[in-house]
Amino acid sequence: MEMKGRIIFKGKAEGEALVTKQPISFYGGVDPNTGEVIEKDHELQGQSVKGKILVFPTGKGSTVGSYTLYRMRKNGAAPAGIINKECETIVAVGAIISEIPCVDKIDISKIKTGDRVRIDNGTVTLIKN
Amino acid sequence: MYLTKEEQRMLDGEEGYAVRKSMEILVALGEIYGAERLIKVGSVQVAGVSYHNLGDAGLEFLNELAKDGKVKVLTTLNPAGMDLENWRQLGISEDFAKKQEMVIQAFEKMGILVSCTCTPYLIGNLPRYGEHVAWSESSAVTFANSVLGAKTNREGGPSALAAAFVGKTPCYGLHLDENRVPDIHVKVEATLTKFSDWGALGYAIGKKAENKIPYITGIRDAEVDELKSFCASVVTYGAKPLFYMEGITPGAERWPVPKDTVTVEQRDIQEAYDHINDEVSDIDFICIGCPHCSIKEIAEISCLLEGKKIAANTEFWVATSRSVKQLADKRGYTAVIEQAGGKFACDTCMAVAPLKGRFKALATTSAKGCFYSRQNGMKTKMGSLEECIEAAVTGKWR
Numbered sequence: 001m002e003m004k005g006r007i008i009f010k011g012k013a014e015g016e017a018l019v020t021k022q023p024i025s026f027y028g029g030v031d032p033n034t035g036e037v038i039e040k041d042h043e044l045q046g047q048s049v050k051g052k053i054l055v056f057p058t059g060k061g062s063t064v065g066s067y068t069l070y071r072m073r074k075n076g077a078a079p080a081g082i083i084n085k086e087c088e089t090i091v092a093v094g095a096i097i098s099e100i101p102c103v104d105k106i107d108i109s110k111i112k113t114g115d116r117v118r119i120d121n122g123t124v125t126l127i128k129n
Numbered sequence: 130m131y132l133t134k135e136e137q138r139m140l141d142g143e144e145g146y147a148v149r150k151s152m153e154i155l156v157a158l159g160e161i162y163g164a165e166r167l168i169k170v171g172s173v174q175v176a177g178v179s180y181h182n183l184g185d186a187g188l189e190f191l192n193e194l195a196k197d198g199k200v201k202v203l204t205t206l207n208p209a210g211m212d213l214e215n216w217r218q219l220g221i222s223e224d225f226a227k228k229q230e231m232v233i234q235a236f237e238k239m240g241i242l243v244s245c246t247c248t249p250y251l252i253g254n255l256p257r258y259g260e261h262v263a264w265s266e267s268s269a270v271t272f273a274n275s276v277l278g279a280k281t282n283r284e285g286g287p288s289a290l291a292a293a294f295v296g297k298t299p300c301y302g303l304h305l306d307e308n309r310v311p312d313i314h315v316k317v318e319a320t321l322t323k324f325s326d327w328g329a330l331g332y333a334i335g336k337k338a339e340n341k342i343p344y345i346t347g348i349r350d351a352e353v354d355e356l357k358s359f360c361a362s363v364v365t366y367g368a369k370p371l372f373y374m375e376g377i378t379p380g381a382e383r384w385p386v387p388k389d390t391v392t393v394e395q396r397d398i399q400e401a402y403d404h405i406n407d408e409v410s411d412i413d414f415i416c417i418g419c420p421h422c423s424i425k426e427i428a429e430i431s432c433l434l435e436g437k438k439i440a441a442n443t444e445f446w447v448a449t450s451r452s453v454k455q456l457a458d459k460r461g462y463t464a465v466i467e468q469a470g471g472k473f474a475c476d477t478c479m480a481v482a483p484l485k486g487r488f489k490a491l492a493t494t495s496a497k498g499c500f501y502s503r504q505n506g507m508k509t510k511m512g513s514l515e516e517c518i519e520a521a522v523t524g525k526w527r
Contacts, residue, residue, distance in 0.1 A: 008157050032186065063285030064182050071186025092157045093287045097150060097190055104161075 003106050005083075007122040008092050011101035013081030014118040014127075017111050018052040020044050025061030026068040026094060035077035053117040054079035055108050059091035069094030081119040083108060130159040130299065131166045139295060147198025147239075151291035158288060159299030167297040168304060171256050171279075172203040174249045175241060175293065176265035177286025179210035179481035180229040187286075188228060191235040194290065201296035204241045205249040207266050208421070208448075208478045209233060213245065219446075219474055225483060241293070245476035246450035248357065248421045250277065253452075258379045261304055263292035267370055268361035268420050268497065274371040276356050278379035280304050283370045303371055311373050313338045314390040317347035319398045323513040327355045328496030329401035330393065331362025337391045339367040344387055346375045357420050362496035405499045407490075407508040414488035414507065415521040416479045417514065418448030419498035424456045426514075430471075431462035433518045439470035440524035444488070447471060448478040471521070479505075492520040 020043045024030070029039035035050035050072075059065060069091070072078040082095055087104035095102035101119045111117060116127040132140065140152040155167060177183060183191070210229050211221040221229075233243055244252055247266050256262045256279035264270050265284040273279040282302040284292065292298040302308055315334050321327060334343055343363075351359070351374070364370045373381040417430060430447060439445045447466060449457075454475050457463045463473065474482070479491070480501035490508040493499060494517055499509035510526045520526050 006160065008161075009153070032184075063287075064177070064187075066285065066287055067177075067183060067187040067190060070190050071184060074186060074189060087161055089158060089161070089285060089288065092161060093154055093285065096153045096157055097287060 001110070001126045003110065003124045005103040005106040005122050005124060008087045008102035008104055009095040009100060010121050011099070012118070012120050013053060013101040014116070015051060015053045015080040017055050017113055017115040017117045018044065018047065018049055019055040019108065019111055019113045021057065023058050023060040024056045025059070026065035026090070027062040029061065030068060030072070032068050032071040033075050033077060035072055035079070049079045050077045052079050053081045053083060053119065055083045055111050057085040057108065059088050061090065063090055065090040066094035066097060069100065070098045073098035073100065083111070083117070083119065083124055130156060130164055132156070136167060145197040147194045147196070147294050150194065151294040154288055154291040155295060155297065155299050159301065162299065162301035164299035164301040166300055167295070168261050168300045169296060170202060170263045170292055170298050171260045172205070172254050172262050173200070173289050173293040174205050174207065174254065174264035174266055174269055175236070175286060175289045176207040178207045178232060178236070178245065180225060180232050181210040181481060181483045183232060188232055188235070191232060195235040195238040198239050198294050200240045200293040202293060203254055204293040205244040205246070205252070205254040206236055206241055207245070208247055208481050209245050209476050210482050211477050212474050213476045215473065215475065218472060220487065221483070244450060244452070246421045247478065248423070248450065251421070251423055251453065252450050261298070263289055263298040265289040267364045268357070271360035271364045271370040271372070272357060274303060275360060275374065275378055280309070309342070309371060311342045311344035311384050311387050312389065313341045313343050314387045315343045315345045316390060316392045317345060319393050319395045324355065324358065325494050325496070325511050325513055326398060327359040328362040328494070328511060329398045329405070331359045332366045332401035332405065332496050333393050333397040335363045335366025335368045337393065340369060342369050343372045344375070344381070344384065345372055346386070348374055348377065351377055354423055354426055357423070358495060361420050365497045365500050401496070402511065405496055405509060405511045407510070409490045409508040409510065410526050412490045412492045412510065412520040412524060412526055413442060414444050414490065415492045415517050416446040416448060416474075416498060417494055417517060418446070419478055419480060419493065419495035421478065422447055422449040422453065424453050427453065427457045427462050428460070429514055430518070431465040433515065434469040434471060435465050437469050437518070437522050439521050443521060443524045445471040445521040446474045446479070448474045451475045492517045492526060
């Protein structure tokens, strides 16, 4: 299945989807060294976003979160790609400065954790469920 | 979003890495928020300066940009995590200082004025009515929009830097008049009798006009220092970074007074104090200057401290910009304050310095200062400058 979205940062990525219905705050919410979600009571708490296609509705929290994504990238702990329902400033800027392929305006309810997903610029492809 | 040929070339990387990254940021934000084009900005204020908030990743990113990035417009800087000269006396560690200096060097290399103040409008970055600017620092953004009548969104650190390297910002949000329409009328029926009442008023209006643009009536007069404190408070406690104050904000009369009306009464001011003030009487930290002190405020502090002594085990800080401190040095205010045992914290402030665990209880004139100091684990007391000086001299509140 193919879905067309809006390119936030161009590029291609493929990997296993990690999906949450909750917004993510990278600053304080994700460990920049390991990529583990550490926000208390978050759906993904304890799971690592490293190398995943991270699928979440939108970002939240401090604008410093853009730098956290950059730090994750430098530490090899960043997601391979990001898919949002509605991207906002923090994630957009973070994806751009970290050069992580990022696309939004996607119906993320169609994607489940564990799905194999490909991002090719503005197009998201579910390879198999 | 429409791009001119020149802008397209910048996006294609013809002006190097920093400009390309900047254009990518500006275009993405423009697309997200539905901007049709980029517009020129008169100046930029960059936040995200304290190493405490940036960390090594932020520093690395700034170093990347500094390799070939030069700002195209007047660009000033927010406070850093320490006084760049006097950091030892203020208890900052060697490691932190080293990293903070590297951050500052990166900004200097970009051609930014390392003004390190949240009050750029007091040191020469002063936009005119109607001018488009790209500022970060919520209190300064609110002051620019509401006291000066300039137009700016609330930028984050990277998006402000991007605007500086390109000289432009995407035209959306508060750059467009259609998004600057006041949507709640706030009638102030309370009487403001001391300086900290402006911070309390900011709290009250911030709560009543959460995420709205208030049109404020009932204020007869306001000094710049009072407005500066009010701006910091109203946006910290919930309003958008734009308000109209009848008789004060340039062009306020162009807008219709919104029908939706709330009133601020004396008891709302009292409630603000009740919320901001903790139960505490022993004070070990007094900090004046959130936002940074003007020369007039420093003159008042000097006058009140003359011939007095700060209590033992109590720190008294005056937070201000280095430019304003130089005036205070010349006029002799610095000497009076330091003779009393007070310290100057230039280039930094209580909101961005690494103060967690250092002090138990703060006294200040600033509502915003209380908000951030609570996050640093302090109990807080807000009052007039006279009350704060008394706390500094006695180590006790009242």
